[in-house]
């Protein structure tokens with residue numbers, strides 16, 4: 001049986017970065033993946049992902065984001081691919097709600113460059129948008145988007161160049177800890193041994209880690225691309241990433257949405273979606289069809305912020321979230337096997353952290369700890385996950 005230092009199970013967003021970091025540190029790495037690099041069945045497709053640093057979810061993420069931005073630029077250099085575009089970001093909300101107040105607190109606490117805008121100023125700077133009259137926003141120039149498919153492909157290419165063995169179209173059927181303190185991993189094609197295992201299965205976590213009973217909600221999410229109108233006052237160019245930021249918006253309880261500038265010309269449309277409000281599913285049973293009533297609902301909501309987003313629906317696609325009860329990630333040693341590291345439950349906001357999660361997983365697999373990992377925020381044994389476990393066991 002072939003033997004490696006580390007096996008990475010799932011070479012998607014996080015697993016690709018982990019394989020890259022591990023190979024860069026000289027480990028003999030094997031990556032095993034069900035699909036091809038850049039596939040659209042999990043959480044890492046759809047062309048764009050927001051990156052931002054004034055993090056309303058919790059200021060604890062800010063040091064990780066700073067580190068991740070360095071990693072994004074390094075990945076671009078190592079791969080020769082264009083991945084990150086900093087077109088600015090605007091987070092619009094009610095004056096006393098977390099989208100606005102949380103973004104402002106994270107920016108203030110960590111001394112991140114930002115500006116506070118009222119509704120009139122938002123309209124002046126970004127003529128595509130017409131927010132509620134009492135809305136307030138944090139504008140952050142150091143925000144924008146990254147390209148998910150390019151990222152996963154880049155990490156795979158760079159990892160392979162550094163010596164990692166990557167096997168695509170080879171799903172893992174099961175894995176087990178071995179008595180000597182290593183692991184054995186079985187796929188549809190063979191069995192492999194390793195000293196350490198990194199498990200990064202995205203929305204397949206409930207299947208590949210059933211023994212942990214993690215309280216993960218696997219949610220069907222949709223992103224939509226609508227064509228804007230081209231008018232004299234608001235021409236197509238106003239939507240392009242030279243002039244238009246990424247954004248998050250929620251006012252008067254209308255449901256938080258996020259979106260992007262036009263990144264692929266007028267024909268590509270403007271991509272947006274609801275940040276939350278998914279429907280529970282599994283990767284095996286998800287309904288990949290996007291229905292007319294969903295499109296109508298999204299259109300109505302989008303028009304509240306973009307009155308001229310009246311053109312055709314260019315496309316709509318489904319994607320999977322893996323959501324923990326407190327919406328924080330799960331990263332750390334497997335509670336039953338210290339030679340196994342797990343990273344899952346990225347709760348719909350993990351992509352911007354890809355390079356730093358790769359570094360953390362390499363640290364954990366090779367040394368057992370990581371100075372980059374917050375002490376308890378992502379702990380697989382934290383109370384919020386225990387309570388969630390009890391709730392899912394009794395329901």
Ligand SMILES: Cc1cc2nc3c(=O)[nH]c(=O)nc-3n(C[C@H](O)[C@H](O)[C@H](O)COP(=O)(O)OP(=O)(O)OC[C@H]3O[C@@H](n4cnc5c(N)ncnc54)[C@H](O)[C@@H]3O)c2cc1C
Nearest residue numbers: 010012013014034042043050172202319346349350351352
């Ligand atoms: C609609 C949508 C919008 C999002 N927007 C943003 C955003 O703007 N900003 C942001 O930061 N984040 C965003 N996210 C979240 C982000 O994309 C995810 O948190 C991140 O991609 C999760 O990475 P992952 O590695 O856990 O999962 P994945 O990238 O899905 O990787 C898991 C991989 O494991 C493989 N795998 C699973 N089981 C096996 C097995 N048994 N054998 C072999 N391989 C296996 C899968 O095939 C897959 O390739 C969004 C997600 C969605 C769905």
